[in-house]
Amino acid sequence: MADVKKLVSEIEELPTLPVVVAKITELVNSDTTSASDINFTLSKDLALSSRILKIVNSSFYGFPRRINSITQAVVILGFHSIRNLALSSFVFSAFAKGWQSFDNRAFWLHSLATAVAANQIAGLLRVPQRTREDMFIAGLLHDLGKVVMCEYIQEDMDRVLKIVAQQDCLFLDAEAACLEYNHAHLGASLLDSWRLPSSVVELVEFHHQPENAAVESQPCAAIHLADIIARSICCGNGGDNKIPKINPAAWQTLALGWDDVGAVMDHTLAEMKNASAFFEAD
Amino acid sequence: MAKIIQINDIVEGMIAAHDIMNNDGHVLLAGGTRLTPNHINLLRKREVESLLIREPGEELVEIDEELAKVEENSNSVVIRRAQERIQKVFAKVREDELMGKLFSLALSRAAEITLTPEGNGDG
Numbered sequence: 001m002a003d004v005k006k007l008v009s010e011i012e013e014l015p016t017l018p019v020v021v022a023k024i025t026e027l028v029n030s031d032t033t034s035a036s037d038i039n040f041t042l043s044k045d046l047a048l049s050s051r052i053l054k055i056v057n058s059s060f061y062g063f064p065r066r067i068n069s070i071t072q073a074v075v076i077l078g079f080h081s082i083r084n085l086a087l088s089s090f091v092f093s094a095f096a097k098g099w100q101s102f103d104n105r106a107f108w109l110h111s112l113a114t115a116v117a118a119n120q121i122a123g124l125l126r127v128p129q130r131t132r133e134d135m136f137i138a139g140l141l142h143d144l145g146k147v148v149m150c151e152y153i154q155e156d157m158d159r160v161l162k163i164v165a166q167q168d169c170l171f172l173d174a175e176a177a178c179l180e181y182n183h184a185h186l187g188a189s190l191l192d193s194w195r196l197p198s199s200v201v202e203l204v205e206f207h208h209q210p211e212n213a214a215v216e217s218q219p220c221a222a223i224h225l226a227d228i229i230a231r232s233i234c235c236g237n238g239g240d241n242k243i244p245k246i247n248p249a250a251w252q253t254l255a256l257g258w259d260d261v262g263a264v265m266d267h268t269l270a271e272m273k274n275a276s277a278f279f280e281a282d
Numbered sequence: 283m284a285k286i287i288q289i290n291d292i293v294e295g296m297i298a299a300h301d302i303m304n305n306d307g308h309v310l311l312a313g314g315t316r317l318t319p320n321h322i323n324l325l326r327k328r329e330v331e332s333l334l335i336r337e338p339g340e341e342l343v344e345i346d347e348e349l350a351k352v353e354e355n356s357n358s359v360v361i362r363r364a365q366e367r368i369q370k371v372f373a374k375v376r377e378d379e380l381m382g383k384l385f386s387l388a389l390s391r392a393a394e395i396t397l398t399p400e401g402n403g404d405g
Contacts (some may be wrong), residue, residue: 081346093380103398105398106398109398229384231383232368232369232371232387232388233388233391233394234364234367234368234388234397234398235395235398236398241367242373242374242375243371243372243375245307245375245378246378246380246381246384250333251380258387261383261387266391267393269394269395270394272396273396
């Protein structure tokens with residue numbers, strides 16, 4: 001990832017994490033953090049707090065009772081979910097302008113569908129809650145590198161999209177044909193610069209090559225499959241109209257049945273009907 | 283005068299005051315339709331939140347039968363489009379054993395899929 005790190009450091013205008021989101025990320029990474037620490041930090045950013053409450057109270061989460069305070073939200077959802085909400089809320093607003101070569105909404109729909117599918121697979125795999133939340137945010141941000149290309153390295157994006165259009169191929173294959181890096185490495189590098197834990201960064205970095213992940217092979221295989229499931233049911237669009245093959249080793253690692261995959265599809269399609277809450281929280 | 287009624291308060295026999303379109307711009311339900319339970323289910327399925335309803339005494343146009351046809355046609359067009367999109371997405375990988383299985387699972391869910399714009403340039 002060394003070259004990509006250099007690339008990320010060279011893009012001067014890249015958004016840095018807002019202080020509050022950075023602080024929450026840091027708090028969540030620490031073992032000694034209490035709910036009131038998170039609450040105290042979030043209370044400094046009223047806009048962010050109210051966006052989080054709005055999403056938490058949307059039909060996407062579907063809690064039976066209204067959650068009125070951040071303290072309640074922290075207790076009910078857990079630290080990682082709050083971090084994820086703060087981070088996704090920031091990413092959506094930071095990268096929400098219209099893109100020249102991409103349908104912004106279709107892009108985030110694909111990302112959200114991948115997150116929802118990843119969360120569902122995590123449930124089937126019975127991974128610990130913390131891993132499950134890492135998988136959700138990794139699903140949501142797995143294509144962050146494409147956003148960076150769109151907004152800051154437009155000429156590279158144009159080259160890739162030109163090849164995608166000419167050869168009707170995967171975005172990833174087009175990248176391999178004309179670039180020294182790919183979106184997975186680029187996105188992982190940006191998340192790393194934001195000090196997201198390696199357990200998240202690695203899931204993003206290896207979502208197309210789960211076999212290369214050093215640790216956490218099951219979550220990584222799950223993000224790989226979640227991306228493919230989201231494409232199979234045409235949820236949004238990540239820049240191409242094709243679908244990569246399921247990596248056979250990843251499939252074996254997951255040890256899921258086809259009924260499980262069907263259930264993940266059904267759940268994802270149903271959840272995506274509530275997706276607007278994520279996009280209209282401002 | 284027509285009145286806005288929330289979907290939960292809509293009951294059989296009320297009359298839609300305007301056309302309801304689906305995402306593709308097809309008319310799901312034309313203005314003047316007297317609503318049946320099937321219509322109300324369809325509206326819920328399409329996540330229509332509220333409807334402009336004619337007040338009693340307003341002129342009534344009975345076109346239920348034709349509407350049922352329009353509805354059926356527009357539904358089958360939507361499903362066919364989703365099937366075509368899935369076929370296109372899987373075009374190069376269907377021979378693969380795992381992908382062949384995934385393809386069948388996705389295809390059987392075409393009716394549940396809401397398509398977004400495709401392709402480069404728009405996605």
